Amino acid sequence: MEHHVRVAIVDDHPVVVEGVMSWIRADPGHRIAVTQVVADVTGLDGPHAADVLILDLELGGRMIADEVARLAASGYRIVAFSAHVDPALILDVLDAGAHAYVSKDEGRDHLLEAVLAAAADRPCVTRSQAKAILADPRPGRPALSGKERQALLLWFQGMSKASVARRMSISEHTVRQYIDRARVKYATLGRPAHTKDALLARAIEDGLIQPGEVATYTTFASRPRPALS
Amino acid sequence: MTAQTVPGPRPSALLAARYARALDIAVVVAAAGWQLAGAGPLLLAHLGSYSSDRFQVAAWCAITLIIAAGSVLLLRGSSRRGTGWALAAAAGVISTAAAAACPPAQMLETNWSWGTAGWVGVLVLLRRPLAELGVFLTLEALATFAVLARDGLHQPNVAAFITVLAGSTGIQVAISVAARTLHVPAQQAADAATREAEATARQAVADRIRAGRRARWLELRATAEPLLRGLAAGTTDPGNPAVQRACAVEAARLRRLFAEGDDTPDPLLHELHACADVAQRRGVAVDIETTAQSTGTGLPGSALPAVPPEARRAITDLAIAILVNAISRVRVTVTGTADGVIVSLVSDSPAQPDLPASPAGLVVDSQRDQQSLWVEARWNTT
Numbered sequence: 001m002e003h004h005v006r007v008a009i010v011d012d013h014p015v016v017v018e019g020v021m022s023w024i025r026a027d028p029g030h031r032i033a034v035t036q037v038v039a040d041v042t043g044l045d046g047p048h049a050a051d052v053l054i055l056d057l058e059l060g061g062r063m064i065a066d067e068v069a070r071l072a073a074s075g076y077r078i079v080a081f082s083a084h085v086d087p088a089l090i091l092d093v094l095d096a097g098a099h100a101y102v103s104k105d106e107g108r109d110h111l112l113e114a115v116l117a118a119a120a121d122r123p124c125v126t127r128s129q130a131k132a133i134l135a136d137p138r139p140g141r142p143a144l145s146g147k148e149r150q151a152l153l154l155w156f157q158g159m160s161k162a163s164v165a166r167r168m169s170i171s172e173h174t175v176r177q178y179i180d181r182a183r184v185k186y187a188t189l190g191r192p193a194h195t196k197d198a199l200l201a202r203a204i205e206d207g208l209i210q211p212g213e214v215a216t217y218t219t220f221a222s223r224p225r226p227a228l229s
Numbered sequence: 230m231t232a233q234t235v236p237g238p239r240p241s242a243l244l245a246a247r248y249a250r251a252l253d254i255a256v257v258v259a260a261a262g263w264q265l266a267g268a269g270p271l272l273l274a275h276l277g278s279y280s281s282d283r284f285q286v287a288a289w290c291a292i293t294l295i296i297a298a299g300s301v302l303l304l305r306g307s308s309r310r311g312t313g314w315a316l317a318a319a320a321g322v323i324s325t326a327a328a329a330a331c332p333p334a335q336m337l338e339t340n341w342s343w344g345t346a347g348w349v350g351v352l353v354l355l356r357r358p359l360a361e362l363g364v365f366l367t368l369e370a371l372a373t374f375a376v377l378a379r380d381g382l383h384q385p386n387v388a389a390f391i392t393v394l395a396g397s398t399g400i401q402v403a404i405s406v407a408a409r410t411l412h413v414p415a416q417q418a419a420d421a422a423t424r425e426a427e428a429t430a431r432q433a434v435a436d437r438i439r440a441g442r443r444a445r446w447l448e449l450r451a452t453a454e455p456l457l458r459g460l461a462a463g464t465t466d467p468g469n470p471a472v473q474r475a476c477a478v479e480a481a482r483l484r485r486l487f488a489e490g491d492d493t494p495d496p497l498l499h500e501l502h503a504c505a506d507v508a509q510r511r512g513v514a515v516d517i518e519t520t521a522q523s524t525g526t527g528l529p530g531s532a533l534p535a536v537p538p539e540a541r542r543a544i545t546d547l548a549i550a551i552l553v554n555a556i557s558r559v560r561v562t563v564t565g566t567a568d569g570v571i572v573s574l575v576s577d578s579p580a581q582p583d584l585p586a587s588p589a590g591l592v593v594d595s596q597r598d599q600q601s602l603w604v605e606a607r608w609n610t611t
Contacts (some may be wrong), residue, residue: 022356038489060467087520097262105516127518131518131520134520134522134564135520135521135522149522153571154520154603155565156518156558156564157561157562157564157573157575157603157605158522158560158562158573158575158603159575159598159600159601159603162598163596163603166596166598167596
């Protein structure tokens with residue numbers, strides 16, 4: 001990547017911010033630059049000032065998951081970074097337009113990867129996201145193929161993608177495709193958002209899905225969705 | 230796991246209900262018995278002397294119906310003030326009317342209904358405070374006395390009234406007091422019987438738990454005891470890594486033994502946590518994740534199917550083998566599927582650990598990639 005990915009961090013715990021900064025500094029390619037750190041969403045400069053927003057979902061003891069849709073609509077690419085691992089919350093946040101969900105346990109391994117993927121409008125599936133997708137109980141959930149489910153399950157179990165590839169006797173590239181396809185199918189659920197369109201467009205460009213498949217997805221999205229608690 | 234042996238309904242409630250029922254039946258028998266064997270023959274003996282025999286017979290039948298209704302209510306356990314008093318009032322009105330329709334000079338001799346109305350009061354007000362029965366019996370006596378006064382008061386007349394009052398009302402009050410007094414020892418007897426039943430049930434559960442623990446302890450002794458003897462006698466070297474691992478395995482098994490006795494909603498997860506404890510004390514980071522693959526039923530995928538103890542044993546044996554060999558990290562996942570459970574462990578174990586033989590019903594797979602070891606056990610209900 002030629003230029004830095006500009007990141008704004010919303011988190012009210014200085015220790016967490018410090019940790020994220022240290023991971024960013026330790027990145028050998030120095031691909032990410034932090035442009036703003038705020039403790040509350042009201043202090044944000046706006047989407048023109050950052051490519052990706054790292055968003056803590058609990059600020060000042062209050063859950064702000066319902067802010068995700070508004071922030072996504074205003075043009076932010078959001079990586080939710082939260083101590084919560086409740087699958088229903090993860091699915092809600094993805095539906096609202098967040099690009100990826102990284103639990104604080106998996107931050108060290110996956111946060112930078114998720115930020116870079118979001119900046120490029122490419123899918124990123126963390127293990128907590130894989131868990132939420134596997135357990136999705138909603139009747140309107142996207143249909144996943146058997147291979148997609150198997151790859152997600154092994155990824156959730158903690159295998160590296162190379163190990164998953166060996167286990168399934170396929171290439172690592174194909175493993176990534178299975179897992180990313182599952183994520184892209186979710187871009188068609190919930191309310192429409194610019195970030196989801198960008199993810200779908202990029203997936204078609206990358207050959208991850210066929211343009212014809214998007215039509216099917218759109219039908220899915222237009223179905224009434226059961227209310228989640 | 231021990232099965233619950235205590236039955237659903239509380240024994241004290243059952244026993245107390247049985248004693249109370251015996252008292253209820255006694256009162257029903259007394260009221261109905263008086264109506265059939267006392268009031269009935271009295272009515273028959275004086276047929277022809279009433280101004281209207283048909284009215285007296287109809288009144289007798291009406292009060293018989295009231296007694297039947299009151300008996301049904303009492304035996305069904307109804308204690309509502311409204312219905313009880315409605316029946317009592319109806320009986321009071323009918324009995325006063327029947328008394329008023331008796332031949333004026335012979336009211337006390339020919340009236341069958343006064344005593345009967347009192348018994349209705351005893352029957353339908355049995356579950357009410359005694360004072361309510363007192364009020365009813367007083368009103369009933371006053372009404373009858375009013376009828377008597379209408380015919381003209383003179384001394385033999387009043388003396389006869391007092392005699393009848395003492396005879397019938399006295400017995401009715403005495404029985405009501407007795408029934409309420411007997412309720413206290415009945416409740417005590419029921420409570421005592423309950424305590425005994427509970428103690429027996431507790432003893433049975435305790436016996437079974439002790440037997441289960443003893444069986445598991447004997448099993449553990451076979452492996453833990455030689456190790457401890459060797460360490461105590463100095464024939465086993467505590468510095469030997471193999472001995473240290475063997476100790477860790479036994480420690481984990483002991484923790485599992487303690488965990489097996491616990492009553493938890495998800496014993497498999499609980500036991501896995503107990504096994505992980507020993508590794509965590511060594512500084513190994515263990516995370517345990519659970520999920521349930523959605524079956525598309527719309528139900529939240531959170532409940533794991535119940536895994537029988539033998540299969541849990543085999544799965545946790547496998548987990549212990551991995552956990553004691555891990556260097557720094559183990560990720561344990563438990564995934565519920567439509568027909569079973571998948572338990573997987575991903576760890577950084579340099580050596581290939583000896584995996585315990587897996588029993589029937591459990592499918593174990595493993596794969597090693599450089600430093601990382603993946604082991605998966607699948608248990609299916611079918």
